Amino acid sequence: MNRFDLLKLSLGNLWRRKVRTFLTVLGVVIGTSSIVVMISLGLAMDAGFQEQLQQMGDLNxxxxxxxxxxxxxxxxxxxxxxxxxxxxxxxxxxxxxxxxxxxxxxxxxxxxxxxxxxxxxxxxxxxxxxxxxxxxxxxxxxxxxxxxxxxxxxxxxxxxxxxxxxxxxxxxxxxxxxxxxxxxxxxxxxxxxxxxxxxxxxxxxxxxxxxxxxxxxxxxxxxxxxxxxxxxxxxxxxxxxxxxxxxxxxxxxxxxxxxxxxxxxxxxxxxxxxxxxxxxxxxxxMIEMVKQMQQTSRRMQAILGGIGAISLLVAGIGITNTMVMSIYERTREIGVIKVLGASLKDIRDMFLLESGAIGLAGGIAGVLLSYGVSRLLNHFGSGFMSGYVIGQSNVGISLITWQLALGAIVFSMFIGLLAGYSPARRAMNMPVLKALRSAE
Amino acid sequence: MTAMIEIKNLRRVYRIGQEKVIALDHVDLNIDQGEICCILGTSGSGKSTLLNMIAGLEKPTRGEIKIGGRHIEKMTEAQLALFRQKYMGFIFQAYYLLPNLTALENVCLPLTFRGISRKKREEAGKKILADVGLKKYIYHKPTEMSGGQQQRVGIARAFVSKPRLILADEPTGNLDTATTFEVIQQMTDLAHQYHQTLVIVTHDIEIADFADRIIHIRDGKIEKDERKKEREEI
Structure with missing residues (x-):
């Protein structure tokens, strides 16, 4: 089966269940943006440190x-x-x-x-x-x-x-x-x-x-x-x-x-x-100071990223749940397309594409949302946060680099694929006869 | 004539709890290329089990099944999927059309799985849909069609890839009498036209009349095997 047809079939399946797809994607959006915003706080802190240090003199x-x-x-x-x-x-x-x-x-x-x-x-x-x-x-x-x-x-x-x-x-x-x-x-x-x-x-x-x-x-x-x-x-x-x-x-x-x-x-x-x-x-x-600052900001980033990661984990479970549900609903359909000659790989790929697409869409929307949140934070939150963020300077309190944005999108797609993997395998290994006989 | 299906000493035992149920036993059967054959039997006779094993959906407990000279009982799931894609077409009692696809897309599905280009497969799909009299319905969704129309889409789907063997499981079970005859006529016509082997499983003796050959199954054994010519002579 060629890639394009497979993609079309998968997206068609997602479209068929718009509300559920939307809700699942929403989960990923929230997960991705929380992780991105959290990390952006750490990055801004880091950038603030760097700026401060540069003012202090040459680090080398x-x-x-x-x-x-x-x-x-x-x-x-x-x-x-x-x-x-x-x-x-x-x-x-x-x-x-x-x-x-x-x-x-x-x-x-x-x-x-x-x-x-x-x-x-x-x-x-x-x-x-x-x-x-x-x-x-x-x-x-x-x-x-x-x-x-x-x-x-x-x-x-x-x-x-x-x-x-x-x-x-x-x-x-x-x-x-x-x-x-x-x-x-x-x-x-x-x-x-x-x-x-x-x-x-x-x-x-x-x-x-x-x-x-x-x-x-x-x-x-x-x-x-x-x-x-x-x-x-x-x-x-x-x-x-x-x-x-x-x-x-x-x-x-x-x-x-x-x-x-x-x-x-x-x-x-x-x-x-x-x-x-x-x-x-x-x-x-200045190296001791730099190291100390780096350590502090690493730790902060790990904590903030960890908090964000929890919500993405929840979103990942949401994707798995959606895919499992989808397989139960479509058991017979899976049987039919198997009998009609879909290869096992096609079936696995179809489900992976669906969950990957949920992850990707959620990732992209999540990153866009994060940019918005980041702007709001920088606009309104700088006064409020300045007491807590040490390295604050004209970088603002939230900084989303393109690496972070791209990384977040790739990561959430990866989460989608990971979440869809076990359901996809299950669909692939489902006995045809059992699938055909299952009640709709 | 070359044999399309060769079955030797086939046995299938189900285990339900402690009890053994013998669904098929000592079945020997050859079906030739181009033959239209009906497996007739009551519910529980083992006719569906036989069809499932010909399709490679169930593994025999003992015995062998060769289709087009190849042992399918030894194939893996992946090999079977490929084999079905190349050599077999299926028609189901409940049509089993995909609800979110149009009639044309449903018909083209087997070609899609083979990786055939959209242009080529739609050409073939439109032609076969015209053959079954659904020219006007190619862009309809299954929910917008009657049972008979849906089954004709199902037939078109089974025939579109011109497989050498077509298996139909109670294809008219959900249809009224008039539609039943239309549909069965179309199936046999198409099979004749392309010299394809068609195996129909049914409990309906009237349908069996359309076949070249009727195999009666009872309690897991072939009771009677009669050919049309013989029947007509009687």
Missing amino acids: IIEVYEGGNQNLSENQEKAELNEKYVAQMKKIPGVEAVMASRQVYVRLVVDKKVCDTQLVGIDPSVQEAFGFTTEEGRLLQTQDTDAILFGSYLTQWFYNPRSSSYYYEESPVNVVTDQMEVTTNTSYGERRHGNDQSSEREAKVYHVRGVGVLSVSNGESDYQAYAPLSLVDKLLNESRNTRSDYYGSASSTQTYNQVKVKAASIDEVEDVQTIIQEMGFNTYS
């Missing part, structure tokens, strides 16, 4: 600190953030880039206005890997020796040191300029007071160029300026030679203040972190 980045691991074996030297270890970190499988930096506190001067900030010396080649993008101008380049890259908020922090008020009421300074100076002397450009007879020699002032301004990152980079390591080292040496109350964070140009390791993917963060800890360092990354 591990920050490395000295100290920490107390369980070092005796012959292992104390781990220092120096060139040797940084080179080792670069070789860890799964590491995309390592940003090792030294910092110096400087005063930047443009057009007689000054700005005091942390100048971070980095290797320009890792900028892209760590997500540096410019709003204006360009990033640092490897051949740069006197270039400075500004964090996005810094441009607003310039002020006139000779003005009576120290506030930043003045308009932002154009920092992409060749006319810039930098010094570790943090009172440079101010009026000299008569009694200031410091014995120290004043720190040198270097001529530098501002090359660009970073885009807003909502992280520490917004408040810092970046320069090639060579420039920072020069300033550090100068600072050490001129100031007794030196409080620059790096004790020497041999070690780094801060090391950040970027894993190639979020899945590798944990492994990389473990290896770095085994070297004797302390690490920090």
Whole structure:
């Protein structure tokens, strides 16, 4: 029997019992939509988490600190953030880039206005890997020796040191300029007071160029300026030679203040972190938080999905019941079509098609209904739910992805087939004579 | 003439509780290709059991049944379904038309099961419905037709696939006398026309008169086997 004829016969049978078919489909609609809506709540929560995390920073980045691991074996030297270890970190499988930096506190001067900030010396080649993008101008380049890259908020922090008020009421300074100076002397450009007879020699002032301004990152980079390591080292040496109350964070140009390791993917963060800890360092990354959030949302999704699944289970039982009833009613008919030459497979397929069609129709209608419910929830329910849903954000409280919609339709069809399987087998194996003799 | 049906030493025993009921015993019967044959007997004589076993709907307790040279008592359900699809047509006392299908769709059902295209099967269906005089009724549902018309649809359905063997179980049991003769005449005419073997089971001696051969069954045994020519000679 060809597929199309079989389908036509099955659908005809369903049509013959419209009310019952409708009620059975309705059961599946309710089941499917309850499962979809429940899962959509979990998905929205997940999406909310993701959004929050992204605001917090790059999930792939591990920050490395000295100290920490107390369980070092005796012959292992104390781990220092120096060139040797940084080179080792670069070789860890799964590491995309390592940003090792030294910092110096400087005063930047443009057009007689000054700005005091942390100048971070980095290797320009890792900028892209760590997500540096410019709003204006360009990033640092490897051949740069006197270039400075500004964090996005810094441009607003310039002020006139000779003005009576120290506030930043003045308009932002154009920092992409060749006319810039930098010094570790943090009172440079101010009026000299008569009694200031410091014995120290004043720190040198270097001529530098501002090359660009970073885009807003909502992280520490917004408040810092970046320069090639060579420039920072020069300033550090100068600072050490001129100031007794030196409080620059790096004790020497041999070690780094801060090391950040970027894993190639979020899945590798944990492994990389473990290896770095085994070297004797302390690490920090967002992975623990991510894992915890994921676990929470998994659990929520499982609970919500489970609640929805119960109603789909009930709907599945409804389908089985309908099919069993249908077989009782049509016992004789099954006998007749068997005698007329329908193969056993045709009979089984006919019943499976019927129950599958109920599942499919219910699934499609259920998904459509879910979209409606989801919209209503997002429209009216956000205030009501915000206290309970942690990850709530502009994603809303219900999110139906296309995968969920498609999955729900396929799943409910599968439930239909599953529910129809045993009745279909029963129809197939029914003895012809018994079927023919059965009373209608 | 080649034998269409060959039955040897057939026995069928039912077990009802502790009791054994012998429905058929020592039945030997050959029916030729193209023969129109009537199995005549009273209720409980075993005639329906015999027909069911020829159709492969019941398994014999002992003995063998060959149809067109093939042993059907050894076939599985699936093989039997295919065999019936290819070689057999059925006519039932209660017509057994599918209520949600039109006359034409009902008639075409055996061809549908064979996977024949809609165009071809409707062509054949319309032709056979015209043969039984239901040209105007092809799009009617069974509920919109009289008993006689319904049975003619049933006949058309049995003949549409041109099977070599047609089995009819009390085909006129639900019809009045006038309609009975019309219907039986149509059946025998069609069978003659296509040289098909027709086996009719009935308790009605008047129907038996239409057959080439009458097999009388009583208490599970063949009592008498007479051919039309012999009858006419007497």
